[in-house]
Amino acid sequence: MKRLFSILAITFLMAIGTVNANATTTFASATATVTSVTQEEAPAEDLTFHQELKKRFIEGGPGFMGIVLLCLILGLAIAIERIIFLNLSTTNTKKLTQNVEDALNSGGIEAAKEVCRNTKGPVASIFYQGLDRAEEDIDAAEKAVVAYGGVQMGQLEKNVSWISLFIALAPMLGFMGTVIGMISAFDKIEAAGDMNPSLVAGGIKVALLTTVFGLIVAIILQIFYNYIIAKIDSIVNDMEDASITLMDLLVKHKK
Structure with a gap:
């Protein structure tokens, strides 16, 4: 038992x-089964804007995307150089005019020229050229101001045309990449003899990406270009107003 x-x-x-x-x-x-299903059903991690941009840029191909990127780099380099130059060229015109007037009243032409020598910017340079010819006559001073004003305007607008070139070139390169991508897609369809979406999806995707990046580059450079043009117009207006004021001061000083 x-x-x-x-x-x-x-x-x-x-x-x-x-x-x-x-x-x-x-x-x-x-x-294990639940874990596997969870991993399969888990959504992919969202990419940041920088990561997504980098991914799309790489997918666009090194050919046209590299050229479009070069247009952006060169255009931004010129734009930044122009912005720095224009900001350094900006002068407080009212203060300069007052200083020149005080110097004319106290020390004459040479004192006014010394004030202009110690002041940076195209307005001060124009004042100096006009004062330098003031001892001859008013007409000579006015011609010197007009001539040197054109020289200073050329300095302000230097290399700006290159920015406009890159603005036009970037989207054109993007459109060219689009055309080449579409041609490549149709070549694959012709070679396969069948309209398979997987054959043409890659070529069309590359084509659209080149267009998008070309337009993005053009938009960025256009913003900088408009700012530079507006800054140049502002400085030129100051130069013209200051030139008229200088002529009035010289006439008053001659009397």
């Missing part, structure tokens, strides 16, 4: 162990 109870007890323990083992295996399998 004791032997029978011992056998039953051992059998019961083995059954419990088997059930536990099967349950553990089943749970592990279920856990």
Whole structure:
């Protein structure tokens, strides 16, 4: 009897162990399945704007995208150089005019020329040229101011035409990339003899990306170009107003 109870007890323990083992295996399998499904269903991590831009740029191909990027780099370099130059060329015209008038009244032409020498900017340079010819007559001073004003305007507008070139060139390169991409897509269709979307998707995608990046470059450079043109117009207006004021001061000083 004791032997029978011992056998039953051992059998019961083995059954419990088997059930536990099967349950553990089943749970592990279920856990692995759930984990796999979760990983498959989990959405892809969202890329940042910089990462997305870099990804799309690489997908566009190194050929036309590299040229479009070069247009952006060169255009921005020229634009930044012009902005720095124009900001340094900006002068407080009212203050300069007042200083020149005070110098004329106190020390004459030479004192006014010294004030202009110590002041930076195209307006001060124009004043100096006019004062330098003032001892001859008013007409000579006016001609010197007009002539040197044209020289200073040329300095202000230097290299601005290159920015407008890159503004026009970037989208044209993008459109050329679009045309080449479409031609490549149709070549693949002709070679395959079948209208399979997978054959043409890559070429069309590259074509559209080159167009998008070309337009982005043109928009960025256009903003800088308009700012530079507005800054040049402002400085030129100051130069013209200051030139008229200088002539009035010289006439008054002659009298």
